[in-house]
Amino acid sequence: MSQNGRDVVVVEATRTAIGRGHREKGVFRDVHPADLLSTVYRGVIERSGVPAERVENVIAGCVQQFGEQGVNIARTAWLQEGLPIGASAQTIDLQCGSAQQAVGFAASQIAGGVHDVVIAAGVEHMGRITFADTAATQERFGRAFTERLLDRHQIVNQGLAAEMITERWGFSRTDLDDLAVRSHALAHAATESGAFQREIVAVETPDGPVRRDQGIRPGTSLETLGALKPAFKDGGAITAGNASQISDGAAAVLLMARETADELGLRPRALIVDQTSVGCDPVTMLEGPIPATAAMLRRGGIAIEDIDRFEVNEAFAPVVAAWAHEHRPDMDRVNVRGGAMALGHPLGSSGARLITTLLHVLEDEDRELGLVTMCCAGGLGTATLLQRL
Template identity: 55%
Template structure:
């Protein structure tokens, strides 16, 4: 990243809850409260006074209802932190949390700020896809007639079916990938790989640390029994797509100089970030172009990267990405992904930094990439380098 060097001091997340209005962890908890929990955890873990933070930036996919009116600032105030810190909420759809980190890093690289927090949040149990549809019906379709005339827009699920057709991905391949996600996530949980990123949440006197969506008892037979969700002859199901979820995550960033001055760890540095546009119909292909552009700008090959976090919005996404980039599965989502852990839309991008950072440290890796597909035909990719 051009300008001043930006380091990652810490990254945390809540346990991811099911986005279910009755069975989800956070059914009785406000979205702002989830995000506030991560801000407080970062400050407590680092010992940093809250008035030393220059700005907080949060990504959020559905900015209405309890997630409206600048949830970044609202969560900061809810946590009882310094009134002098502003706060900004942005929308890059599914990549909003990742963009929250990228914008926070850019503020430091440019010299505008010295210390920032990039974050993301989504409470899909409260603001469901149905609520989004009802809002559009009452207040207007976000896609104008002119835009729809220009592009034959489809849902992300339908785009997943187009991905499967384009890359010749079979239902069996998708289900195998989904099963692997659950098994990897279960192994990572049992082995304590998430222990340094998950900040416990107390729910009805129970301390919760485990992601709610992991299904250790799933199998190929159970996955095969699920009906296609978007096309009766298709291959994308609820089992090989990401889960509707609730959660929040936050990343503490600083210039190298300010990290040293305030005794903050310099665990990794932000090397570069890109966001690209792709076909808004075949919208899930964004990570392919974003990763290629990122590697090209840095003069690196796909084989130079030790670990990848490719968001599992649908199994078609990482499978097509691996096929195009020629990357082996043992370097991709080694602790599972959104199919098992869940995908709180605005949260996931920030969550992936926490997972990648800890995985690079665990595996003694150097370079890692976070990449995501986003609604509307967007792809995001960020390269980080672990520091000794």
């Protein structure tokens, strides 16, 4: 199985550990976002053994593209690492799905013969470029949403959108907190077993190298989560415990044409079978994984039972709950090493992180077919179907 055009294979994928997005307590508080991104660039190149001069293009996702993350961070991170100047680079924004879309764009370029070797990546340093900074920038340069847009769509913040999904599908607070408890337990188990070691590349900080995700809380229980107050509205179900964490991190995936991998004597690890991005209601905005997954199943002529492992981004617990309600997967196949409620969600990098984790899960568990899907602000969804080789 493969998408139209040349076969596109994943040769390497890596990520940083994920730090808390806190200016004082985050492990990456003193690390520039370009340093996070350049670390994973170097990581996929060195681990794969691909000569850096063979990389023709670099595509990186980043949501908050201003300040330290502005001026095409995909390119500046590449150059500061001393990598060959002949590679092109661009930074893209598809909100939370940015890095997954970077992988999609890279795969499309390779399948279409535009490039042979492309790095798709993503970065977000939410501790140094905060939501407050975003609001100030929007105020300085104009409203984020024009009056014409708001006349058509009564757009709210994502937390309220998550509340709408919770109400629409009839989930209880306990339903959501159960998913959060599960996420922390699985992420902790994966950390303690060493399951994340292969995918993480160390980041040098003034306090020493960081190789361990910072946001996991091993003692998370229904009791501890039940004590948290609703974050977005009185009497609501969404809290800091059943939503993704504000985080810092980067991830990268090295893709190439199958014949290029053969030429370089490299072992392809996975095939990009198919990919898509879709639009959905911009008000509830977070149900994009439902139609994106449906598109993958329909186009591939497969059933949900045919997919061995899923990575569904845990932006908010009701996103996963609604997706599961509609598609009825075996939940033992979903987010088997935890998700963003435990690990964190560095916006622009999470898509590449999910693909990196899925690749390693498929290899470690000797499985074949995996799906990554994400919701994105503005009413968007992304999906990538991966086949381990």
